[in-house]
Structures are given as structure tokens and as C-alpha cells.
Amino acid sequence: MQQTTLCYIEKDDCYLMLHRVKKKKDVNKDKWIGVGGKFLPGEAPEECLLREVKEETGLDLLSYQFRGILTFCCDVQEPEYIFLYTASQFSGEIRDCNEGTLEWVKKTAVLDLNLWEGDKTMFRLLEERTDVFSLKLVYQGDQLIEIKEY
Numbered sequence: 001m002q003q004t005t006l007c008y009i010e011k012d013d014c015y016l017m018l019h020r021v022k023k024k025k026d027v028n029k030d031k032w033i034g035v036g037g038k039f040l041p042g043e044a045p046e047e048c049l050l051r052e053v054k055e056e057t058g059l060d061l062l063s064y065q066f067r068g069i070l071t072f073c074c075d076v077q078e079p080e081y082i083f084l085y086t087a088s089q090f091s092g093e094i095r096d097c098n099e100g101t102l103e104w105v106k107k108t109a110v111l112d113l114n115l116w117e118g119d120k121t122m123f124r125l126l127e128e129r130t131d132v133f134s135l136k137l138v139y140q141g142d143q144l145i146e147i148k149e150y
Contacts, residue, residue: 002080005036005049010088014104032113045083058095068133117144
């Protein structure tokens, strides 16, 4: 299983969203997601989180919260364990991202974006729960065929 991090940075009732439009071969092509990426060998989840956020946004996280594990299975790529975080304290200035366009989006408008279908459940859990949760999402192409929350 591939291991990655995913972070939703919060400010003024918005999430910093990444519109994935710059890579030609990308399972997330044209989708809106948070920031994060693949672990380097030997990296702890937090090391990956801090590095990926800095690389993709230019921001340094000052505090963050582990929110859960997403198990992402899609027929077009290797299954993935995604370590999910939120963060609301950071320093630095947002810079251009080589994977897409970064934009602050009101939390109330996020569900109107082109998201993975299972992300709608993930955002609901982020709002409703304070404990660590697990969410399994299984896709065929873009179609969600199985979802389990724990």
C-alpha cells in the first residue's frame, strides 16, 4: 500500500484547496483536494506532512491535528493509506504550486467543487467528529462503489 498525507489548512472559515490541473497523468486530474503527498523512505507521517505542505504551498505549519486514515482504493492505481490532517496555524506566504491552483474556498462551498464523491463524507466527518476516524473508499474510475466509515 502506498502511504501519503493529506492536509486541509483552515483560515477564516475556509479550506485551502488545490485544483489539480497541471499534471497530465494524474488520478486527481481536475479534482479539488487538500495538499500533501507521498512518504519518502523512512519518513514519519508528520515529517511527510510538513515537507509536502511546504513544497506545495510555501507555508510552514505551526500546529496541526491528526484526524484519521483514509483507505483509498481505485482500479487505476495502487491502493493508498492517506494520513489525514487539519491545520489552522501556519506562517509564510502562499506560492504557486506545480500540481495545480491553490485557492481559499469557503467551507460552505467546498461540496460544490469537483471532488471525489467519498470526499463529501470525509468533509462531513471532519465537521461532525472530534475523534480520529477511518474511512474506506473504493472506486472504479471516478465512480464510488464502496464506502465504510469507522
